[in-house]
Amino acid sequence: MRRVMDRWRIPDCIRMLDGSLIRLTEMPDRSSLAFTCRKKYPATNVQAIVDHKKRFTSIELGWPGSASDVTMWKQPHVWQHRLDYFKNDALLLADETEIEGQLPTEKARRRKFNKRLSSQSIAVEHIFGMLEGRFPGLKDLPPARDIRDTYRIV
Secondary structure, eight states: OHHHHGGGOSTTEEEEEEEEEEEESSOOSSSGGGGBOTTSSBEEEEEEEEOTTSOEEEEEEEEETTOOHHHHHTSSHHHHTHHHHOOTTOEEEEOOOOOTTOOHHHHHHHHHHHHHHHHHHHHHHHHHHHHHHHOGGGTEEOOOSSHHHHHHHO
């Protein structure tokens, strides 16, 4: 598997992680402000881990559109048991994030790494696009009486 993952040109990368917003056609009845995403429309957030064969290996659902990727990442089983999943310096790559209070040298190092990473992590976004192409209903979900019904649809 390592040889195939080398096409991402980041040594020891075994999977990639990213989130995607699924637009809701209307605001859910409960916690409506929480479902307003950074793009200012009602949405639910989905986070997925994909492999080199464009397969989803983990999906995290049930988050309002305002939830950040970092917040979502700290909750699932994969994170809670990361030492069982990622051994021998294996990497799970995610898109960039700014951390407040970075030293200037650390910021410069992270910017350089993030630029290299962004050219590779586009693969995950393409996989989400393929999913939405196959299931167009995921682009705009109609309101459900209970938001849990929306998560079941996804």
